Amino acid sequence: MGEMEQMKKEAEALKTQIEAARKAACDTDMASAASGVAPAPRVQLKTRRTLKGHLAKIYAMHWSTDNKLMVSASQDGKLLIWDSHSGNKVNAVPLKSSWVMTCAYAPSGNLVASGGLDNMCTVYNLKTPVIKTVKELDAHTGYLSCARFLSDTEILTSSGDTTCALWDLETGKQKTVFLNHVGDCMCLALSPDMNSFVSGACDSLAKLWDIRDGQCKQTFQGHTSDINAISFYPSGNAIITGSDDCTCKMYDLRADQEVIGYQDAALNSGVTSLALSVSGRLVFAGYDDFNCNIWDSLKGEKVGVLSGHDNRVSCTGVPVDGMCVCTGSWDSFLKIWN
Amino acid sequence: MSSKMQSSNNIAQARRTVQQLRLEANIERIKVSKASADLMHYCSEHAKYDPLLMGIPASENPFKDKKPCTIL
Numbered sequence: 001m002g003e004m005e006q007m008k009k010e011a012e013a014l015k016t017q018i019e020a021a022r023k024a025a026c027d028t029d030m031a032s033a034a035s036g037v038a039p040a041p042r043v044q045l046k047t048r049r050t051l052k053g054h055l056a057k058i059y060a061m062h063w064s065t066d067n068k069l070m071v072s073a074s075q076d077g078k079l080l081i082w083d084s085h086s087g088n089k090v091n092a093v094p095l096k097s098s099w100v101m102t103c104a105y106a107p108s109g110n111l112v113a114s115g116g117l118d119n120m121c122t123v124y125n126l127k128t129p130v131i132k133t134v135k136e137l138d139a140h141t142g143y144l145s146c147a148r149f150l151s152d153t154e155i156l157t158s159s160g161d162t163t164c165a166l167w168d169l170e171t172g173k174q175k176t177v178f179l180n181h182v183g184d185c186m187c188l189a190l191s192p193d194m195n196s197f198v199s200g201a202c203d204s205l206a207k208l209w210d211i212r213d214g215q216c217k218q219t220f221q222g223h224t225s226d227i228n229a230i231s232f233y234p235s236g237n238a239i240i241t242g243s244d245d246c247t248c249k250m251y252d253l254r255a256d257q258e259v260i261g262y263q264d265a266a267l268n269s270g271v272t273s274l275a276l277s278v279s280g281r282l283v284f285a286g287y288d289d290f291n292c293n294i295w296d297s298l299k300g301e302k303v304g305v306l307s308g309h310d311n312r313v314s315c316t317g318v319p320v321d322g323m324c325v326c327t328g329s330w331d332s333f334l335k336i337w338n
Numbered sequence: 339m340s341s342k343m344q345s346s347n348n349i350a351q352a353r354r355t356v357q358q359l360r361l362e363a364n365i366e367r368i369k370v371s372k373a374s375a376d377l378m379h380y381c382s383e384h385a386k387y388d389p390l391l392m393g394i395p396a397s398e399n400p401f402k403d404k405k406p407c408t409i410l
Binding site (some may be wrong): 003004008009010011014015017018022024025026027028029033034037040041043045048049068084085178180197215216217218219233234235236238245250254255256257259277278280281282297298318321322323324325336338 | 345346348349352353355356358359360361362363365366367368369370371372373374375376377378380381382384385387388390391393396399400401402403
């Protein structure tokens with residue numbers, strides 16, 4: 001038997017082995033296990049702020065760790081820094097390329113980053129008297145879909161070139177490249193302990209990576225289309241994904257499989273974004289149909305909806321203190337709800 | 339690319355795929371019942387600290403609109 005044939009056989013055998021091991025661990029599902037849990041209350045949130053200022057579709061937003069400031073990115077070619085309490089704009093950062101797809105706030109509050117169809121991640125210092133570009137991270141060969149700072153010296157990116165990368169912000173170079181996806185990487189999320197991250201891609205897979213050794217540790221399947229959004233459950237033991245297949249799923253990392261899905265026959269719009277409340281009980285998922293649906297993460301039931309945008313909800317975010325949820329839309333507005 | 343190079347690239351790719359699958363096959367897995375119980379426990383322990391779940395009293399809500407002032 002040729003080596004190629006042999007390896008195909010071994011690959012098939014390993015896939016069967018993994019499926020069998022998952023099945024053996026699958027003694028119940030989350031919804032059944034949670035049948036005794038009191039239902040989450042009906043969640044009715046009000047719009048507290050509508051942030052107007054962008055002139056085109058908003059593609060991304062990210063909260064600062066101070067729970068007050070946030071950054072948003074629009075294809076009007078600007079990053080805007082908002083004081084969410086007052087609703088005022090604190091800063092405007094003009095972008096070299098208006099085709100922005102992501103933005104990020106560093107945990108320190110000193111830096112923000114943006115990136116998109118320019119294939120680059122640009123990092124800006126907000127604390128200099130005039131906002132300065134401090135680095136242009138240029139090595140991806142496809143669009144930048146997501147960026148997240150680990151600190152003021154390291155940032156993680158995901159790209160349409162199917163890779164993710166960890167960059168050293170002092171040298172501007174990639175320290176580690178994470179290779180394994182076979183489709184455009186669309187999103188990433190850092191684990192609470194910062195030792196790993198997960199990525200979602202157009203190959204409909206989510207992957208767990210060790211940040212330091214660069215290895216893909218686990219692969220989660222089940223979605224039937226692009227995964228656009230991904231988040232860690234606050235305990236760090238599970239992840240939630242949102243997809244163009246109109247569903248969200250929770251995968252438990254230690255059981256290595258899907259434990260519950262969030263879907264509704266009436267919903268036939270793709271999921272663009274998601275964010276969790278601080279206990280993990282509520283999942284805020286933004287959809288192409290202009291709404292953000294609120295799911296009970298344990299029971300899989302829809303417990304509320306945020307309606308108010310006039311176009312696709314493209315991004316959602318809950319600050320660290322969990323006091324509100326922000327939605328951003330192609331209608332050019334951001335809304336704060338609680 | 340010559341067909342020889344192409345086939346050796348394919349073999350290298352296949353080797354990587356098998357290597358990755360071996361790694362993923364060998365992890366320890368816990369039962370879904372245990373995983374679910376732990377997730378439920380985390381939720382219930384942290385529910386009281388979840389403002390969006392518990393509701394926020396107006397006096398503690400930084401986003402609550404302040405009453406408008408009228409200048410007399």
